[in-house]
Amino acid sequence: MQIIKDISISKRWENILTASIDKIIIFLTICAVPATLASISRIPMSGLMVSMFLHAIISVALIATTIYRKRLSINFKMNFILIVTSLVAIAGVYNWGLLGNGMLWSILSIIFITLFYGIKVGIYASIVFAIYVSIIGYLYVNGILETSVDPVSYLSSVSGWLTAILGSLIPLTSSVLIIGSLYLAAKQALLQLDRQRVEITILAEQDELTGIYNSRVFHSLLEQSIERAKRHNGWVYLVNIDLDNFKSINDNYGHHAGDEVLKFTAKQLLEVTRDEDTICRIGGDEFLMLIESPTKYSNQQLDIIINRIKSAINIPYIYEGTTIEISGSIGYAEYNAVETPNLKDKEDILKLADREMYKDKQRLRAQQMS
Structure with missing residues (x-):
């Protein structure tokens, strides 16, 4: 499946995809504000970080996209979601290492890449992200990169747990939304195909006038x-x-x-x-x-x-x-x-x-x- 290429298959399929993408954008927007506030709440502990500015920018972009989603093409909205999830994943791993939710966001991003652009591109994206994580991991292990907070203090703070909960809830729920929507669409399509197959079989076997076998x-x-x-x-x-x-x-x-x-x-x-x-x-x-x-x-x-x-x-x-x-x-x-x-x-x-x-x-x- 490559959603980008498959959009033109039928208007009904495009409507299903549009509805699914819009649900995800709305959900991300709803979660963006508390997630940004949770991120900002860590300032006393970690100080200002690039990821905090990124969260704020993403929140504004999500709000704008939600407001104007009816005017935007499905291709734009899909690529926008890819950019958002990828940036959050990259920044999360870089700034927080294993303390953040960058890994979960990377999984969500790769799921979207695979759905939108196909399995081959999804595999390439997985390899690239694995290389990126390996490099960041090497830098953390060798002390070249360090988190801005003490891990022990962070794990015992309310803001740390609030960020972890929201940061994991968003990618997990987004995955459920997109996969669930596509599953229901596929199920409905299969049921419709079964009904059409039965109807075709009946039409092929029935005498048109009397309804008995031909x-x-x-x-x-x-x-x-x-x-x-x-x-x-x-x-x-x-x-x-x-x-x-x-x-x-x-x-x-x-x-x-x-x-x-x-x-x-x-x-x-x-x-x-x-x-x-x-x-x-x-x-x-x-x-x-x-x-x-x-x-x-x-x-x-x-x-x-x-x-x-x-x-x-x-x-x-x-x-x-x-x-x-x-x-x-x-x-x-x-x-x-x-x-x-x-x-x-x-x-x-x-x-x-x-x-x-x-x-x-x-x-x-x-x-x-x-």
Whole structure:
């Protein structure tokens, strides 16, 4: 991640970053005044120090940045935070050595550098700061640099502890703010991606008009059912359902009426479809139902299934006050790897179910003509 480069990815991402950076600037500003006062309170003990002037200058800069933050670019605000945290870290280590909070501020600064400019730059910054601390440490160990206060007196003073508390609270809380904000943003983004993935999957699998499975998904499920039947010597039943005289519905009442009839039929079929079975619309006025069974159904059981389906769809539909009669022709194919050797693959099963459906349609026409 390199926030400087990633800002332009999306407006939403830029808004999240801006809100996070503004929170940190406001927090630093709120803490700057008491921190500066705590720093100044050490004057009787340490005398005037460069870091005290630095604290005052930083406080004024933070207040100004907070006031005008809406007018400032996110790049400016991020680099401003980097400069502030880096200066505090550098000055803290130089003036106070291990007595100050320069180390904590350096960690905060490196976190920001890594987030803003990437891991590689963050590693370089860590190495540079480690070299800087090593040099300052060498100077302190060899007496070239000394703190302006007696360490024992400093550790037993109220101002010393107040400075330590504020000096550690600010970088730690700032780290929590930036990391927490980015974590929440990442979490929300992942949840949104999951929702979009589900929506895309649903759109890819659903028939746009009726909301049930489309033919692409159904063909895949049929292939899986056939493979399971081969492994476990099970049975697959494919039921082909075709509405009768559907063209006349479109011709007499319009295509919107035809669409409403298709949606109504799909709803009726879902009501008689078990959870373990599958229903789909493969186009036009044709539906397929997929049923799996570990054992072979008897003719009586199959008749019950067919009659249940016919009863579900052979129901008049009221469209804008007009009654539209609905009926359907049904044919089925049964598959078992051992007992139906003439059915080699899904295409054979589909063709057989289709032929049986047309036989049922011809029987219905013959009855109507007689």
